[in-house]
Amino acid sequence: MNLEELFNQYKEHSIEGRYLTLDHIKPLLDKINTNGQVQIIGESVLGEPIYIYQIGTGNTRIYLWSQMHGNESTTTKALFDFINVLNSQSDFAKEMLNAFTFYMIPILNPDGARLYTRENAVKIDLNRDSQNLTQPESKVLRAVFDSFKPHFCFNLHDQRTIFGAGDTGKPATVSFLAPSYNEEREINENRQKAINLIAGINDELQKYIPGQVGRFDDSFNINCIGDTFQFLGVPTILFEAGHFPNDYEREITRKYIFFSLISAFKLINENDLVDNRNSDYLNISQNKVVFYDFMYKNIKINYDGIEIITNFVAQYKEELIENKIHFNAYIVEAGELENYFGHFEYDGEGAVYSDDYLNIPKMNQKADFYLDKNIKFVNGLIKS
Structure with missing residues (x-):
C-alpha cells in the first residue's frame, strides 16, 4: 500500500490550518451522515453539541477522540482524511469496515476549539479531569467508554514546537505514549499491546521521517485520561502531532498522523501485536524540550x-x-x-x-x- 498516494487521494481539502471549530467540520458531518451515523452525544459547557461518528460492523471496537484540547486540531484533520478512506468503497475500506467498529469524537472540546484554548470554557484541562469528571465534556468521553467497551483507545493530540526527538537536533514530528496503568509503570498484557502497536507504527514512520519520532515520558497520573483508560484495562495510545520544518500550519504533520492511523489499523487487523517489542519502543527517542x-x-x-x-x-x-x-x-x-x-x-x-x-x-x-x-x-x- 502506497501511503503517499492514499493520503493525496483522500485528503479532506475543505479543512486546513490550525483553527478548526464545529463550524468547519459541520458540513463534513452532514455529508457523512447518510444513515444516522452522526449523533449528538452531549453538550459542552457553553451548550455546543459534541458529535460522535460511528462506522463499521467489525468485532474489534476502536474509540478515537480529538481536540480534547481545543487548540490541537492536527489530528482532527487527519481523522477526516481517514474517514474519507473508510467511505471510499475501496477494497481496503471494506476490509477495515468488516474488521472494526469505529467510534470517533472529532472535537471533544468545542468551546476550547472556538476560543483556541487548551482548556474548556471554564479553564479546566479535560486531560486532568478523568477521575473527578467535573466537566460535561469529560462525562461524555467516559460515558461512551463505558457503553462502547472499546478494545483500543486512540487519544489524539498536538504538542508544541519546543519538543525534539531526544538531543538529536531533529523535531519530534510525531510522538507516542503507551500510558502507564500504575505508579510502578509495569507492563501488563494491555499495555504490551499498546507498546507493540507504537513500535509497529514507528517502523513505518521511520521510512518517511527518520529520527523524527518521539516517545513521551510514562510517569503515571491517574487524572490523565490515557492513564485511566489503561488502568481500566483497555490498550490506549497517545498520539501527539508535532512540528515538521516550516510546517506551522501542520499540513505535513497531518499526513504523518494519517500514515500512523492507517498503519495502526493494519497492524491490529493482521494481529501483528503478539511479540514483545519493549526494546523497540524504548529505543524511540524520548521527547525532550530542546x-x-x-x-x-x-x-x-x-x-x-x-x-x-x-x-x-x-x-x-x-x-x-x-x-x-x-x-x-x-x-x-x-x-x-x-x-x-x-x-x-x-x-x-x-x-x-x-x-x-x-x-x-x-x-x-x-x-x-x-x-x-x-x-x-x-x-x-x-x-x-
Missing part, C-alpha cells in the same frame, strides 16, 4: 557600555485574531543556551543588535530588531 522557534547566535549586545557576544531566542505565540491564527514572535530568553536548537537559526557572527526600544533583547518583546543596523528582522524573520 527547541525554540528562532535562535540568534553570536550577537553583539551593549549592556550599559559593556559589549558582550551572546545568543537569544524567540518563540511564536499563536494568537486568535478575527477567527484567524496569527503567529507572533516574542523574545523569550538570552544566554548561552547550550544544547538547544532553533527551527530557524541565524548566526550573527558578532553583528550588533539594535531595536526601536532599548537596544537590548528584552523578554516578551516582539522579535523586531536590526543587526548592524542594515539587516532587519520582523516577526523573527529577515525582512527582504
Whole structure:
C-alpha cells in the first residue's frame, strides 16, 4: 500500500490550518451522515453539541477522540482524511469496515476549539479531569467508554514546537505514549499491546521521517485520561502531532498522523501485536524540550557600555485574531543556551543588535530588531 498516494487521494481539502471549530467540520458531518451515523452525544459547557461518528460492523471496537484540547486540531484533520478512506468503497475500506467498529469524537472540546484554548470554557484541562469528571465534556468521553467497551483507545493530540526527538537536533514530528496503568509503570498484557502497536507504527514512520519520532515520558497520573483508560484495562495510545520544518500550519504533520492511523489499523487487523517489542519502543527517542522557534547566535549586545557576544531566542505565540491564527514572535530568553536548537537559526557572527526600544533583547518583546543596523528582522524573520 502506497501511503503517499492514499493520503493525496483522500485528503479532506475543505479543512486546513490550525483553527478548526464545529463550524468547519459541520458540513463534513452532514455529508457523512447518510444513515444516522452522526449523533449528538452531549453538550459542552457553553451548550455546543459534541458529535460522535460511528462506522463499521467489525468485532474489534476502536474509540478515537480529538481536540480534547481545543487548540490541537492536527489530528482532527487527519481523522477526516481517514474517514474519507473508510467511505471510499475501496477494497481496503471494506476490509477495515468488516474488521472494526469505529467510534470517533472529532472535537471533544468545542468551546476550547472556538476560543483556541487548551482548556474548556471554564479553564479546566479535560486531560486532568478523568477521575473527578467535573466537566460535561469529560462525562461524555467516559460515558461512551463505558457503553462502547472499546478494545483500543486512540487519544489524539498536538504538542508544541519546543519538543525534539531526544538531543538529536531533529523535531519530534510525531510522538507516542503507551500510558502507564500504575505508579510502578509495569507492563501488563494491555499495555504490551499498546507498546507493540507504537513500535509497529514507528517502523513505518521511520521510512518517511527518520529520527523524527518521539516517545513521551510514562510517569503515571491517574487524572490523565490515557492513564485511566489503561488502568481500566483497555490498550490506549497517545498520539501527539508535532512540528515538521516550516510546517506551522501542520499540513505535513497531518499526513504523518494519517500514515500512523492507517498503519495502526493494519497492524491490529493482521494481529501483528503478539511479540514483545519493549526494546523497540524504548529505543524511540524520548521527547525532550530542546527547541525554540528562532535562535540568534553570536550577537553583539551593549549592556550599559559593556559589549558582550551572546545568543537569544524567540518563540511564536499563536494568537486568535478575527477567527484567524496569527503567529507572533516574542523574545523569550538570552544566554548561552547550550544544547538547544532553533527551527530557524541565524548566526550573527558578532553583528550588533539594535531595536526601536532599548537596544537590548528584552523578554516578551516582539522579535523586531536590526543587526548592524542594515539587516532587519520582523516577526523573527529577515525582512527582504
